[in-house]
Amino acid sequence: MAQTVADTLVGVLERIGVKQIFALIGDSLNPLADSPRSSSIDWIGVRHEEGAALVASGQAKLTGRLAVCAGAAGPGSTHLVAGLYEAARDHAPVLVLSGNMPRKMQGVDYVQTTNPDLLFRDVSLYTESINSPEQAPAVIHHAIAAAYAGRGVARLTLPLDVILAGTNGDVASMDTLRPRPEIAASAEDVARIASRIDAAGSVLIMCGAGCHGAATELRALSDRLKAPLIHSVKGQDIMPYDDPHWMGGVGMIGYGLLIGAHRNAARRIGSVCHDRSRKSRLGARRGKIASRRPSHCS
Numbered sequence: 001m002a003q004t005v006a007d008t009l010v011g012v013l014e015r016i017g018v019k020q021i022f023a024l025i026g027d028s029l030n031p032l033a034d035s036p037r038s039s040s041i042d043w044i045g046v047r048h049e050e051g052a053a054l055v056a057s058g059q060a061k062l063t064g065r066l067a068v069c070a071g072a073a074g075p076g077s078t079h080l081v082a083g084l085y086e087a088a089r090d091h092a093p094v095l096v097l098s099g100n101m102p103r104k105m106q107g108v109d110y111v112q113t114t115n116p117d118l119l120f121r122d123v124s125l126y127t128e129s130i131n132s133p134e135q136a137p138a139v140i141h142h143a144i145a146a147a148y149a150g151r152g153v154a155r156l157t158l159p160l161d162v163i164l165a166g167t168n169g170d171v172a173s174m175d176t177l178r179p180r181p182e183i184a185a186s187a188e189d190v191a192r193i194a195s196r197i198d199a200a201g202s203v204l205i206m207c208g209a210g211c212h213g214a215a216t217e218l219r220a221l222s223d224r225l226k227a228p229l230i231h232s233v234k235g236q237d238i239m240p241y242d243d244p245h246w247m248g249g250v251g252m253i254g255y256g257l258l259i260g261a262h263r264n265a266a267r268r269i270g271s272v273c274h275d276r277s278r279k280s281r282l283g284a285r286r287g288k289i290a291s292r293r294p295s296h297c298s
Helices: 006-017 027-038 049-064 078-089 136-150 160-164 187-199 215-225 258-269
Strands: 020-024 042-045 067-071 094-100 126-129 155-157 202-208 229-231 246-249 275-283
Touching: 006 027, 006 155, 006 160, 006 275, 020 027, 020 049, 027 042, 027 067, 027 094, 027 155, 027 160, 049 078, 049 094, 067 078, 078 094, 078 155, 094 136, 126 136, 126 246, 136 155, 155 160, 202 215
Parallel strands: 020 042, 020 067, 067 094, 094 155, 126 155, 202 229, 202 275, 229 246
Antiparallel strands: none
């Protein structure tokens, strides 16, 4: 039997290591749901499409690899949006597959009609419709590459008649569809940062999501520099809250007890806010929610 566009899409996902597709089945997704039967990918049914988006977001954040969710035409796709903001704001690579009406039914007030490309524009790095079998391989490649390159949401609209259609095309440059490589600081950058820390009278270390898996190293750095550790919003689970090095979070979503902890630390190691202090951010983005200055600092 000829390979369909749905088969091509599932085949690409299998080759790049996707293990599950999280979705709530609907008529417009039937061809897509059939294709995993001949692959190693599991179709995981959910009770609500928002749950599919949240599960995919969590999987992508934990593994760093592409996760996939899907919703049928109309409300099946609109329900995905709320959950996808989790992936978008936390920079998790997620591919969203939206079922849609056959092309001949578009523009004629067909049942459950939406404009998914417009609907998903705010939450997606890339959103596009596959309008022909010939177009499918290139668009599939662009979507997956965008999710990995930008670490966010990429979305494809899949008209029912298109994903049922046969295709002989194959997705090129598969080796490029992978997570971004880790980038290490140069020796010059490390030396410059070390000199600034040495020149500071006291040091406060803010830890972000990039510090996951480095709790042992953070404790050693904290001991060596006599520097307390605080966290950004996405760094709150780096180490246990009862760790003596760990002083909590700051910013709009921080908590009041940390202000007293900052003051205690200031008395131990010198003011964390005077001219010769240094706040070091490790693996954290600069932003008012993640790293707004505590209110007791002038």
